[in-house]
Amino acid sequence: GIQVEQSPPDLILQEGANSTLRCNFSDSVNNLQWFHQNPWGQLINLFYIPSGTKQNGRLSATTVATERYSLLYISSSQTTDSGVYFCAVLPTGNTGKLIFGQGTTLQVKP
Amino acid sequence: EAGVAQSPRYKIIEKRQSVAFWCNPISGHATLYWYQQILGQGPKLLIQFQNNGVVDDSQLPKDRFSAERLKGVDSTLKIQPAKLEDSAVYLCASSLGQNNEQFFGPGTRLTVL
Structure with missing residues (x-):
């Protein structure tokens, strides 16, 4: 079956820093x-993004389906992130x- | 618009006991999913309904787990008898259709002692 790999597994930032999270997948989607997923376990929808780029406030995401990866950008991070x-x-x-x-x-x- | 509702939020039982979880999806969503999330892992699908019919239950341990969605709206997931390895968060999700965006409820955290 399809493999989905995320990196990095863990990330520590100072408030105000930017970060990029990566998702690689092994087959077409x-x-x-x-x-x-917040500390209470609730899964909160950020993006529905089969392809292209979307932005929502300090967050944005890009999916390049032909190259089988997606990126999530967090800018000016806050403790609530x-x-x-x-x-x-x-x-x-x-x-x-x-x-x-x-x-x-x-x-x-x- | 109300989100996906689940109850109870927490449940602690002894092994070999039975337990049931309830889910009410977003109004108008035809597709309903039950996922199991073990600590430290991503959620994994247990069963998927389209209206009141089962689409995929290939990962449901049918010797102990059962689920129903009798009127195509609410759903119940049951475990009988529970094992220690069933300790997990059980998440219900819904979507307009099978290829649409999925929305998750708050989950039920089950501890089996």
């Missing part, structure tokens, strides 16, 4: 989503089952 960031893909031909990466754990220090 119909759908890609980025989530933020802390948590686990997951990339999840819907492989082409799948019926809806999202395949998640292992996540990137981000800690933003004040």
